[in-house]
Amino acid sequence: MKSIVASVLALGAVVVNAAAISPLVNAAAVSPLVTCLNKANVTISTPGGANYSELAEPFNLRLQYSPVVIVLPRTTKHVSDAVVCAAECNVKVQAKSGGHSYASFSSGGKNGSMVIDLQPLQDVEVDANGIAKVGGGVRLGNLADKIYKQAKRAVSHGTCPGVGVGGHFTHGGYGHTSRNWGLALDHIVGVDVVLANGTAVYATQTLYPDVFWAIRGAADSFGIVTNFYLETHEAPESVTYFSYKWGSSLFSDKQAFTDTFLHIQDFATNATIIDSRISFGIYLDGVAAYNLGGTFFGTVDEFKATYEPELLRGIPTPTVPVIVDKYAWYDYLILMSDKTSIIEPLTGYDEHDTFFTKSITVPETQKLSATALDAFWTYIHQPAPVDYFVIINLYGGPGSQINTKDTSFAAYNDRDSLWVFQNYGIGADSIDWIQGLNQAVVQAQPNTTFGAYLNYVDPSLTPAEAHTLYYGEALYAKLLALKGEVDPGSVFWNPQAIGTV
Numbered sequence: 389m390k391s392i393v394a395s396v397l398a399l400g401a402v403v404v405n406a407a408a409i410s411p412l413v414n415a416a417a418v419s420p421l422v423t424c425l426n427k428a429n430v431t432i433s434t435p436g437g438a439n440y441s442e443l444a445e446p447f448n449l450r451l452q453y454s455p456v457v458i459v460l461p462r463t464t465k466h467v468s469d470a471v472v473c474a475a476e477c478n479v480k481v482q483a484k485s486g487g488h489s490y491a492s493f494s495s496g497g498k499n500g501s502m503v504i505d506l507q508p509l510q511d512v513e514v515d516a517n518g519i520a521k522v523g524g525g526v527r528l529g530n531l532a533d534k535i536y537k538q539a540k541r542a543v544s545h546g547t548c549p550g551v552g553v554g555g556h557f558t559h560g561g562y563g564h565t566s567r568n569w570g571l572a573l574d575h576i577v578g579v580d581v582v583l584a585n586g587t588a589v590y591a592t593q594t595l596y597p598d599v600f601w602a603i604r605g606a607a608d609s610f611g612i613v614t615n616f617y618l619e620t621h622e623a624p625e626s627v628t629y630f631s632y633k634w635g636s637s638l639f640s641d642k643q644a645f646t647d648t649f650l651h652i653q654d655f656a657t658n659a660t661i662i663d664s665r666i667s668f669g670i671y672l673d674g675v676a677a678y679n680l681g682g683t684f685f686g687t688v689d690e691f692k693a694t695y696e697p698e699l700l701r702g703i704p705t706p707t708v709p710v711i712v713d714k715y716a717w718y719d720y721l722i723l724m725s726d727k728t729s730i731i732e733p734l735t736g737y738d739e740h741d742t743f744f745t746k747s748i749t750v751p752e753t754q755k756l757s758a759t760a761l762d763a764f765w766t767y768i769h770q771p772a773p774v775d776y777f778v779i780i781n782l783y784g785g786p787g788s789q790i791n792t793k794d795t796s797f798a799a800y801n802d803r804d805s806l807w808v809f810q811n812y813g814i815g816a817d818s819i820d821w822i823q824g825l826n827q828a829v830v831q832a833q834p835n836t837t838f839g840a841y842l843n844y845v846d847p848s849l850t851p852a853e854a855h856t857l858y859y860g861e862a863l864y865a866k867l868l869a870l871k872g873e874v875d876p877g878s879v880f881w882n883p884q885a886i887g888t889v
């Protein structure tokens with residue numbers, strides 16, 4: 389009798405949103421782990437309970453996992469307590485920020501993990517020095533919106549407003565502002581982070597410098613960032629956006645296709661004109677569309693006088709209309725988002741896709757060869773059994789602020805890429821096609837150290853392949869040693885985590 393009363397009382401204490409009458413806790417699921425979390429007064433959701441299926445649903449519906457518990461922390465203390473409970477119960481932990489992991493690692497990357505869903509941590513505040521304190525669950529659109537509206541500030545980051553800061557900023561983070569301002573990751577000057585033993589520390593270049601280093605590139609294996617401290621830039625009054633489209637005709641002739649890309653590559657590496665202020669990417673919708681679009685931190689007149697003639701010199705004329713337009717900063721953010729607003733809901737985000745993606749990082753010293761481009765053309769000219777697209781973004785070239793740093797700055801290896809390919813297959817049956825596409829390019833250019841981009845995490849890689857492609861041997865060895873010191877029990881785990889074999 390006494391024990392029944394005690395457990396009812398314990399449950400009563402946990403249901404923190406009792407007013408909503410839909411407790412997030414499923415009473416049937418009481419286990420040592422739940423008991424531990426209840427004692428800590430942490431809001432949780434367990435299988436079968438209210439909100440569980442919505443909270444467990446990843447962005448990529450191709451890879452769905454069932455966490456044993458989803459924790460909704462409102463404070464750093466809640467995160468600490470939850471991590472301690474998981475470690476005591478031998479349960480693996482992954483944070484979830486925006487939930488956009490291509491491999492659904494933020495759902496654990498396997499069944500039975502603890503997911504710490506940071507969506508209650510939504511604060512954004514810019515201080516007098518332009519440092520933004522940003523909660524670990526903030527989505528990119530809300531970040532951009534708030535720092536602009538509060539203080540006319542900006543940081544570089546990707547275009548999709550639903551992506552979270554937690555995964556994006558700790559594993560790179562590229563947008564068309566990154567050649568000018570560096571990666572999203574490069575803006576981090578401090579983190580409030582919970583370590584595997586539950587200790588919460590404030591880590592910077594001088595405080596817990598090893599942790600600060602590792603979090604920027606391998607956060608998924610080292611801790612849970614509850615707050616980011618980001619250096620911001622004064623938002624430019626306006627930028628120039630440019631867009632050229634060629635359509636399917638560019639694909640009709642292999643020679644023309646390859647020569648066009650080789651000219652664009654020469655343009656991108658031409659020190660006479662290229663500096664940090666320009667960035668662009670090429671988008672191929674199968675063989676139906678070939679679009680080049682980007683951003684210039686300068687005027688329309690300067691772009692048209694200096695850049696456009698050299699870009700278009702000797703290549704097929706793009707279709708009309710060509711766009712070279714001035715955009716006010718906030719309008720530019722909306723344009724990039726491909727939506728009517730960059731503001732995302734604070735709970736109940738419900739956008740998804742079903743897909744498989746691989747990436748290729750192309751080293752600046754080696755570039756793409758004519759042979760690799762020919763092989764690319766030949767591959768995409770086979771009848772495609774699935775829908776897919778390829779985006780080839782410019783990371784390097786003269787003046788790129790992405791490539792001014794190295795692995796002593798952060799645990800991030802990709803500092804010498806010229807291009808980064810994203811090969812995105814739509815649907816659960818797109819894996820073979822995308823594997824073949826990657827292979828065609830890579831195999832046609834042997835003796836080249838191609839890598840892969842951490843933020844396009846590829847679940848088809850073995851742990852060893854992932855470690856080599858993302859980090860390379862020297863950096864991985866350093867991360868492995870540090871993992872042994874700060875998380876010897878591999879509390880923070882996903883199938884490709886540091887230390888996983």
Ligand SMILES: Cc1cc2nc3c(=O)[nH]c(=O)nc-3n(C[C@H](O)[C@H](O)[C@H](O)COP(=O)(O)OP(=O)(O)OC[C@H]3O[C@@H](n4cnc5c(N)ncnc54)[C@H](O)[C@@H]3O)c2cc1C
Pocket residue numbers: 447482483484485486487488489490492493494506524545546547548550551552553554555556558559560561562563607608611612613614843844882
């Ligand atoms: C539609 C779409 C558009 C994209 N556009 C771009 C783009 O323009 N540029 C670009 O560079 N990338 C882009 N990406 C890739 C994106 O950057 C990554 O998927 C990114 O990791 C997602 O971050 P998240 O917080 O949403 O992911 P989550 O799935 O929440 O997290 C990803 C990983 O990071 C870990 N993690 C999350 N938060 C924390 C934290 N606070 N502390 C420690 N670890 C944490 C998770 O455990 C998981 O392992 C895009 C992805 C999608 C789906």
Ligand SMILES: *[C@@H]1O[C@H](CO)[C@@H](O)[C@H](O)[C@H]1NC(C)=O
Pocket residue numbers: 404429
């Ligand atoms: C538990 O959390 C609720 C708010 O969610 C709070 O009102 C209550 O005081 C907390 N109890 C303890 C013991 O911390």
Ligand SMILES: *[C@@H]1O[C@H](CO)[C@@H](O)[C@H](O)[C@H]1NC(C)=O
Pocket residue numbers: 438439443460735736
């Ligand atoms: C749970 O679901 C309800 C109803 O859909 C919603 O109002 C609430 O915001 C959800 N809570 C969380 C934490 O997602």
Ligand SMILES: *[C@@H]1O[C@H](CO)[C@@H](O)[C@H](O)[C@H]1NC(C)=O
Pocket residue numbers: 452453454499
């Ligand atoms: C994981 O859980 C999902 C959903 O409950 C289930 O469909 C799947 O079979 C499970 N996978 C494994 C490997 O147990």
Ligand SMILES: *[C@@H]1O[C@H](CO)[C@@H](O)[C@H](O)[C@H]1NC(C)=O
Pocket residue numbers: 654655658659660661698
């Ligand atoms: C670089 O650009 C200049 C200016 O347009 C041009 O004259 C020169 O030929 C270009 N160099 C290469 C290698 O394409």
Ligand SMILES: *[C@@H]1O[C@H](CO)[C@@H](O)[C@H](O)[C@H]1NC(C)=O
Pocket residue numbers: 835
């Ligand atoms: C392979 O690359 C190395 C270093 O970049 C170079 O020295 C060597 O000549 C290359 N070999 C071939 C066959 O291209």
Ligand SMILES: *[C@@H]1O[C@H](CO)[C@@H](O)[C@H](O)[C@H]1NC(C)=O
Pocket residue numbers: 583585586587873874
């Ligand atoms: C937790 O781990 C960190 C990093 O290894 C260490 O600095 C700290 O002292 C540990 N805290 C406790 C309470 O052991």
